[in-house]
Amino acid sequence: MSGRELSERGGPKSPSERRFATKLLHFGGEIDAVTGASSVPIHQASTFHHHDIYNPPAFDYSRSGNPTRAAVESAIALLEGGTRGFAFASGMAAISSALLLLSAGDHIIVTEDVYGGTYRLLTTILTRMNIETTFVDMTDLDAVRAALKPNTAAVFMETPSNPTLKITDVAAVAAWAKERGLLTMVDNTFMTPYHQRPLELGVDIVLHSATKFLGGHSDVLAGLAVTKDEALGKRLYALQNGLGAVLAPQEGWLLLRGMKTLQARMEQSERSARRLAEWLAARGDIARVYYPGLPEHPGRDVHERQSLGYGAVVSFDVGSGERAKRVLSRVQLPLVAVSLGAVESILSYPAMMSHAAMPPEVRAERGIGDGLLRYSVGLEHVDDLLEDLEQALGGADS
Numbered sequence: 001m002s003g004r005e006l007s008e009r010g011g012p013k014s015p016s017e018r019r020f021a022t023k024l025l026h027f028g029g030e031i032d033a034v035t036g037a038s039s040v041p042i043h044q045a046s047t048f049h050h051h052d053i054y055n056p057p058a059f060d061y062s063r064s065g066n067p068t069r070a071a072v073e074s075a076i077a078l079l080e081g082g083t084r085g086f087a088f089a090s091g092m093a094a095i096s097s098a099l100l101l102l103s104a105g106d107h108i109i110v111t112e113d114v115y116g117g118t119y120r121l122l123t124t125i126l127t128r129m130n131i132e133t134t135f136v137d138m139t140d141l142d143a144v145r146a147a148l149k150p151n152t153a154a155v156f157m158e159t160p161s162n163p164t165l166k167i168t169d170v171a172a173v174a175a176w177a178k179e180r181g182l183l184t185m186v187d188n189t190f191m192t193p194y195h196q197r198p199l200e201l202g203v204d205i206v207l208h209s210a211t212k213f214l215g216g217h218s219d220v221l222a223g224l225a226v227t228k229d230e231a232l233g234k235r236l237y238a239l240q241n242g243l244g245a246v247l248a249p250q251e252g253w254l255l256l257r258g259m260k261t262l263q264a265r266m267e268q269s270e271r272s273a274r275r276l277a278e279w280l281a282a283r284g285d286i287a288r289v290y291y292p293g294l295p296e297h298p299g300r301d302v303h304e305r306q307s308l309g310y311g312a313v314v315s316f317d318v319g320s321g322e323r324a325k326r327v328l329s330r331v332q333l334p335l336v337a338v339s340l341g342a343v344e345s346i347l348s349y350p351a352m353m354s355h356a357a358m359p360p361e362v363r364a365e366r367g368i369g370d371g372l373l374r375y376s377v378g379l380e381h382v383d384d385l386l387e388d389l390e391q392a393l394g395g396a397d398s
Ligand SMILES: *Cc1c(COP(=O)(O)O)cnc(C)c1O
Pocket: 090, 091, 092, 093, 115, 117, 118, 158, 162, 187, 189, 190, 208, 209, 210, 211, 212, 221, 222, 223, 339
């Protein structure tokens, strides 16, 4: 704001010229233009007065636009390197609105171990609109190519995938899709723009469940979308306004508050997640550990090319459903719950929680067995988390 930092041109730097940590706090809309207030006001209004009937105000009705929501939208657009951001009532509201860019008769290629809610949307709701999906192992470019049909319109990626953290080569898939005129989308919830910016890899739309790391405190449900192409941004805006699943101003304010500390939270959680993953991998009694930061992770090289970090989610298979349930009943620190990406650690059980909507045989095929647990590492001291998990894993047969 003050222009104390000079850009290469000699003038004040614009928000996009600054580093990520600074962008989180100084995205351009952080100070109230009218009063100078240190945080964006919660504009709890559904409609806006037309002072001059011939010159409609910038905001006229809150479904179409609200100043608090607009602040969130400009923040996420800046962080993802896009031109336009969109805030929705939930991650699924963002994903379903974006998927309605498709029309009846279209076909979409989707990461096979996609978020359970996205799977449900594609297989039980969009099927009724005659939009068909092929789920593929997106880590295998040949499998992606083989899924192409004459009516394929889009490719939907999630990387690292959920919950087995498989890595898709985003730039390779996006380049292939672009040659064929397919729209590409990435669910970037697990990485956040701090670690991974899909628009820079050639993707058309970035999607988030901001309920997770971006909000970061398990106290707000929100979804975000970002586009770079202006025409595509207009089409997505028409869907946001037309479908109306918008983010409310109170939720927008909470989300903005959470986003300010994204980098500080991600850095600490990731450091602890790496410790946790290494600790689990070194034990003899864990069937498998899934974490892109482990040297044996098959997608590690691709991940390191396209991401600046490994994230804070570690999945591991304790061998059986009985043992997984025992761990869940014994842990003292993590919340045993669905969701992830919060200040507090969250331990979830995909088979009975996030992926319960997936038929057991499909789950098994995708590596989401009954022994699989997903640990989202929060900000507790990592030694306390390890000691707690140690006691929960111990006495396997008691
Ligand atoms: C939670 C989640 C969603 C859905 O977001 P909601 O805010 O719960 O609607 C979508 N994708 C991923 C990867 C998620 O973790």
